[in-house]
Amino acid sequence: MSLSFPVTPNPTPRTDAERATILENPGFGTNFTDHMAVATWTADQGWGDAGVVPYGPFSIDPASAVLHYAQEIFEGLKAYHHADGSVWLFRPDRNAARFARSAHRLALPELPAADFIGSIEALVAADRPWVPTREEQSLYLRPFMFASEVFLGVRPSAKVTYACIASPAGAYFSSGVKPVKIWITTSYSRSAPGGTGAAKCGGNYAASLIAQAEAAENGCDQVLFADAAEHTWLEELGGMNVYLVTADDQLLTPELSGTILEGVTRDSILVLAKEHGLTPVERKISIAEVLEGVQSGAVREVFACGTAAVMTPIAELKNAERAHRVGNGEAGEVTTALRSALLDIQYGRVEDSHGWLHRVS
Structure with missing residues (x-):
């Protein structure tokens, strides 16, 4: 009952x-x-x-x-x-x-x-x-x-x-919907295989706070974690999933492997991607691939997503070696379009063709 x-x-x-x-x-x-x-x-x-x-x-x-x-x-x-x-x-x-x-x-x-x-x-x-x-x-x-x-x-x-x-x-970031700078930590890990990375528990966030402080010390708004085993593979931010938009219109995001939170916004964007001419791809992505792609233009946009912040464009990825500007440092066309499409559904401005909305009153 x-x-x-x-x-x-x-x-x-x-x-x-x-x-x-x-x-x-x-x-x-x-x-x-x-x-x-x-x-x-x-x-x-x-x-x-x-x-x-x-x-x-x-x-x-x-x-x-x-x-x-x-x-x-x-x-x-x-x-x-x-x-x-x-x-x-x-x-x-x-x-x-x-x-x-x-x-x-x-x-x-x-x-x-x-x-x-x-x-x-x-x-x-x-x-x-x-x-x-x-x-x-x-x-x-x-x-x-x-x-x-x-x-x-x-x-x-x-x-x-x-x-x-x-x-x-209101806005999750005090600056509003503006591109943010992200610090790639090599000192700390968010979760490990067999751990609680796929669960939404406070311990995961507590473990991220020192890395977030490290990001702030390096002039960044948020921190990006690599995997704990090899410190090679892209995982997620301290509180958001991450996506890459490629020059050939793929929408890349790290595959769920038990160490990444299965975000509701993450899943919604994968569905909406197909409606915007993108090919959604979930796979292992190395940090090196991301940075090389940003430098060459093979990766033209990077953004983070989550319930609180919705979608946040990433202007710069920074590590101990250097800062890597994403595109022109502004919110990308795809990021902006996907964000608008998601918000239009949530606020009832377009038809909910996916059956995602649940009426309360």
Whole structure:
């Protein structure tokens, strides 16, 4: 039986004026709505105690398992306001499936897809006025679960807390949709074969932070990782998948090998590529091939993609030897066209011929 998410209204919600001020310039990940969806799992009872409750802190015991063994996962997706006033999710079934895969990898209980989507629908309905209506703004949704049993010992937790919070979102990068500079690290790895690279868990991102700091020290906006085994093969950025557009109209991206996150935006772009005269190719790509292609013109555009940033053009790839400018250093024609096509679907400006949209209200 599916979970029910009854609403307990927040007794002190933000005023209309406070909410309007936030929605003027929401930024990314700094403001949160009045409610959150929650549920609890125990080894004895399974899933229960579900609802939409006032947004607020969790009471965490110092011996809660997540604080010591990092047993947790999360997701990221958005709710989009359409011109007719309706609100839609983009491919939430894919997020639900990935959430389940991540849970399996981290030895956490799998939340049924119907309950995953139901929690989001209930939260968006409760906080409907928080959905931004301006161009390219959205309501970012962050479902997550963590080990909340109080014990010390290396084993899966017998109690798990699930929650979903929501945050009105503007541009992920403060500079807006502008080409970024990427640092190629040879000092650090994001994930290894047999590890958690294909799971969306906080540990992967924690491991990337020192490399991100290295990128900043070298005047770059983000970091690009090679594989951990040979330090030869292109994998992904700290929080985004990466694509190459070639002179012969191929759209290249590293193949999924268990160390790369299977992005929802990544998959959507592979589908849209064919509609834009491109041949999508998933294969192993060496860092050397990328840099040589950029220098020769065989690679004419490079971009990164993810739910938060959507699509971000890459102007420069930099390593310890030199900086390699991509094309003319501006957003490429293909990157711009694919980004527009994706956003047009998400915001309901064109027909959803792929059945990707899920109506909430």
